[in-house]
Amino acid sequence: KAGVTQTPRYLIKTRGQQVTLSCSPISGHRSVSWYQQTPGQGLQFLFEYFSETQRNKGNFPGRFSGRQFSNSRSEMNVSTLELGDSALYLCASSEGGRTDTQYFGPGTRLTVL
């Protein structure tokens, strides 16, 4: 099976702009989770989608949003970008149970100037 794919791999934006990141899960997986990774804060959970519904949400401002489509592909959007949003954004897919392994994509490196 193909792994989790994320596009684009690298992105440069300026403050105030918005950005959309895409994640295609492993075939058959219905859960997609998003994480932000920074040197200072480590890996932080953003949200999880399961069967097109947001199931869990982390402690991030409303500028961060996401959605999941009927084919389980997911997008995450960040509006009004700030310098502090520069990070590696990782998505992970799983079958959806609490004991199921999450498999990660390579990430999207977002740089905000």
Added chain:
Amino acid sequence: AQSVAQPEDQVNVAEGNPLTVKCTYSVSGNPYLFWYVQYPNRGLQFLLKYITGDNLVKGSYGFEAEFNKSQTSFHLKKPSALVSDSALYFCAVRALAELSFGAGTTVTVRA
């Protein structure tokens, strides 16, 4: 609430020596524990997990981990480290909601 602690930022070992990366956790309820490894500019790769049953879990690339309920620990071990094991290692726990990660431990294996 759930949390994970990796008490060592860095671990340095010589190739061929045993490698241990420490992890302790705090959860309400039964913990589901995971180890991942991250190489530079890459996503996280799954190594192993503990759900229930045998306290010693064997995973990928010769790694294993021991679940200790009384000490709330889940240390990752490899009997003989390789230079290629040099990477960033993350412990994670999931009890009710999302997966929570530790801060990570950088492992350097010198030839």
